[in-house]
Amino acid sequence: MCQLLGMNSRLPASLTLSFTGFSQRGGCTDHHADGWGIAFFESEGNLPGKAARYFVDKESASTSAIAQMLRSYPIKSHNVVAHVRKATVGAVTLENCHPFVRELWGRYWFFAHNGDLKEFNPPLHGSFRPVGSTDSEQAFCWLLQELNKSHATVPSVQELTHTLAELVPQISQHGTFNFLLSNGQALWAHASTKLTYVQRQHPFCKVQLKDEDVTVDLSELNGPDDRLVIVVTEPLTTNETWVPMENGELLAFVDGEPVARALCKATLTPVAAAAAAQREKEEAAKAAALAACCTSAA
Amino acid sequence: MCQLLGMNSRLPASLTLSFTGFSQRGGCTDHHADGWGIAFFESEGNLPGKAARYFVDKESASTSAIAQMLRSYPIKSHNVVAHVRKATVGAVTLENCHPFVRELWGRYWFFAHNGDLKEFNPPLHGSFRPVGSTDSEQAFCWLLQELNKSHATVPSVQELTHTLAELVPQISQHGTFNFLLSNGQALWAHASTKLTYVQRQHPFCKVQLKDEDVTVDLSELNGPDDRLVIVVTEPLTTNETWVPMENGELLAFVDGEPVARALCKATLTPVAAAAAAQREKEEAAKAAALAACCTSAA
Structure with a gap:
């Protein structure tokens, strides 16, 4: 199974801590060694940026040179989508590494998926076609195609959540569809079987990383105005209150807190x-x- | 003025040599210090890959940590598009760094432009919209929109060159439009004022880099089956036969040689x-x- 990591923050937040623990899952503490990827919108000063940065590798995230650079690079972002892949469908090639990136309405969109879909072959007649061979990229292309039909330009986060809630069951009826999606304005998370999140805000505590024998004092890394949400497949720490998402739950996070919610029930x-x-x-x-x-x- | 660098090769070719000299132009030997970028299709074994790798930075290419990683990373590619930017239009933000990337017909497309366009405001009613504020990204979006109207799926290199030759004058009438374009199958280059290329093949010689006091023996880096073309704004070496492209000339390169040519005359x-x-x-x-x-x- 693959692992997802998403972050949404009120202020520009460093990726280093979360990505360090998460990237250990690419071969060291877990068996996810079939490629990994991270996509994020680099903050512009204190504002969420529109520019996409996007790094993927076929090599295990625990040993990859690009992952190594990212662990030491002072990246700041409001919205991050990352993925460590265990191939279930599609060959292990670079074009099959999540997250996938497309442009719609003059904004980049990132998408990463955990799960697999059975007999999902939607008609793709629009301008979004998969480059690789995964069901995940197909689902992403179909979502963008249908969003593009429903709105002429970027809608509000609430409107987009509403449209997504109508579209998601048409995919999730085909199997496990845990996903993260971001356009730099918000982070959307949908749990089909397994996603959990934690909100971090003042007063910040010391956290014990699950994947490394390390304790980190978040109060040293954050100020009183910081607030952020981390969404993952499996909790990254052992002493924080991780909230498991319900089956079919779709959440939109802005400024480090959930701002819209819908239930996407599928048979x-x-x-x-x-x-x-x-x-x-x-x-x-x-x-x-x-x-x-x-x-x-x- | 910005500088362009493109490469098309019959076999997977290392970027290191060309990128090393070229990236010096981002601040050391030239005044192009307003951002840089490189996009390439990573080869899969001996075949041209479909997967896009894409690195941009606002920091000068001569000092950027990402550029540093790329200079030492053993990247092999059949098709490369790179750019060092001197901002003339649009703010210096990450989303304005070339090359730009989009997907069309299930393939990624890279585009980098040198020059500036006056009063070019084409109707963008399709699925390609600029994320940043440059005339270059606008031109790219319009090109893809019009290509998408002309073909239902990826056409042959000859057909695509023909369609491009019809579209390019509609842009180049608005100003300087030197550009590089690649979809991983070919590299297209159009010279409005300034582009030059060199073909390297067996027997390989020693070349003298223009931007560094270094001589490189290409016969040590290449085998008898290697053949590649480098297209740049200004020659990278002082002792090779660089062929200046004509004004309005559009060339398509495949397997390290020109395979299609058209003249795009614009008033x-x-x-x-x-x-x-x-x-x-x-x-x-x-x-x-x-x-x-x-x-x-x-």
Whole structure:
């Protein structure tokens, strides 16, 4: 399974801390070694920027030279979408690495997806076509095509959330569709099975990273006006209150807090339902094997 | 004035040499210190890849951390478009750094422009809109919009050259329109005033870099099957045969050689003609001042 990381912040926030822990999942503390990517809007002074920066690599994020540069580079952003990929559909090529980037209404859009879709072959008659072979990029192209039909220019965050809520079930009925989307004005997160978020604001505490044996004092990195939200597949820290998103929940974050919410209820297609049942069975078997292993080791 | 660098190669070619000399123009040996960018299709084995890599920076290419990484990173590509920018129109922001990237027909397209356009405000009713404020990005969006109208999917290089030759004069009548364009299958170059190219193939010689006091033996870097073309605003070496492109000449390069050619003749609009006359006057005055300075110094 892939892992998603999103950030939305009121003030320009450094990526270094979150990306350091997250990128460890690309090969060191997890088995996600099939490519990774990060896309963000570089802040312009204290304002969210429109310019897209976009780095992907096929090499594991824990060893990649580009990831290494990013961990030491003083990047500041209001909106970030990152992804570590475990290939399930599509060959492991650079063009299949998330996040994907397109322009719509004079703004760049980033999209990263976790999950897989069964028999999802939407008609793509518009100006957005996949370059790679993933169901994820296909879903992104279809979303932009349909958004483009619904609005003539960038709508408000509330309006866009409303339109997304109408579109998402048409995709999520085909399988697991956890995703992050950003246009630099907001970060949208949709949970089909697994996404969780934490809000950080004054007073900031010391956090214990889950992927490294490190404690970080957030009060040293943030001021009283800072406020940000981190959305991830699995919590990055062990001592913060991570809020699991509901199945079908769509949230829009602006200025480091949720500003719009919708529920996207979908009934799985028979093929998608069968795949979900199979996956649950496999996960239960894996958990049972792990429990047995721990018991015998104790 | 900005500087363009393009490369088209039969086999995957390293960027290091050309980019090293070219990036010196971002602040060290020239006054182009207002941002730079490079976009390329990373080769997949010996084949031209479809995946886009794209690095831009507002910081001078001679000092930028990203440029530093690129100079030491073993990138191989069949098609490269790079740009060092001296802002003439539009604020110096990251979203105004060339090359620009868009997707059309399931392929990424890179575009970089040198020159400036007067009163060019085309109707952009399609799915390509500028994110920044440059006339260059506007021209790129209009080109893609019109290409999209002319073809339903990626046409042959010859067909695309033909369509471009019909479209280009509609832009170049508005001013200086030297540009590089690539979709990973070919590199297109159009000279409005200033572009020059060199073809390198077996037997490879020693070249003397113009921007650094360095001689490089190309036969040590290339094999007998290598063949590539470098297109630039100003020659990168002092001892190779650089071919200046004609005014209005459009060339398509594939496998390291020109495969299609067209002449794009445009009559400048009165405003563009006046600007061109003014520029020529200024350049003549600058040359005269330089000559006087050299004489008095001698």
